[in-house]
Amino acid sequence: MDKLEKKRRTQYGAKPGKKLAIFVDDINMPAKETYGAQPPIELLRLFIDRKGLFKREDWSWFDIEDTTVVAAAAPPTGGRSVITPRFTTHFNMFCVPNPTPGTLGKIFGDILKGFLKNGFVEQV
Numbered sequence: 001m002d003k004l005e006k007k008r009r010t011q012y013g014a015k016p017g018k019k020l021a022i023f024v025d026d027i028n029m030p031a032k033e034t035y036g037a038q039p040p041i042e043l044l045r046l047f048i049d050r051k052g053l054f055k056r057e058d059w060s061w062f063d064i065e066d067t068t069v070v071a072a073a074a075p076p077t078g079g080r081s082v083i084t085p086r087f088t089t090h091f092n093m094f095c096v097p098n099p100t101p102g103t104l105g106k107i108f109g110d111i112l113k114g115f116l117k118n119g120f121v122e123q124v
Helices: 039-050 101-117
Strands: 005-008 011-013 020-024 052-054 061-065 067-071
Touching: 039 052, 039 067
Parallel strands: 011 061, 020 067
Antiparallel strands: 005 011, 052 061
């Protein structure tokens, strides 16, 4: 709520001319409850489906505009659960394979070379 501005009585959103992205890491971490639901994910689904939430003080509804949700998840192993299809239909999903050691060396080597060029002598 800190990043949202009140636009009308029940409408909040990003600052004029801006968009707000909400990033959720490890989206599949919430444990399932007794009946198989994941309450934090259900709250996010409500937000995405209805474009708003309820205020906790008086349970009144408020609309949220100019926002998008970006999420990241790891494969469902260990403490991670499978996310329901009702929730994943709201996202474009893609899989990023683990990088090889050569790829990591190239990425971080180029970053280090660029950093060392600024103000360091060639011997360093």
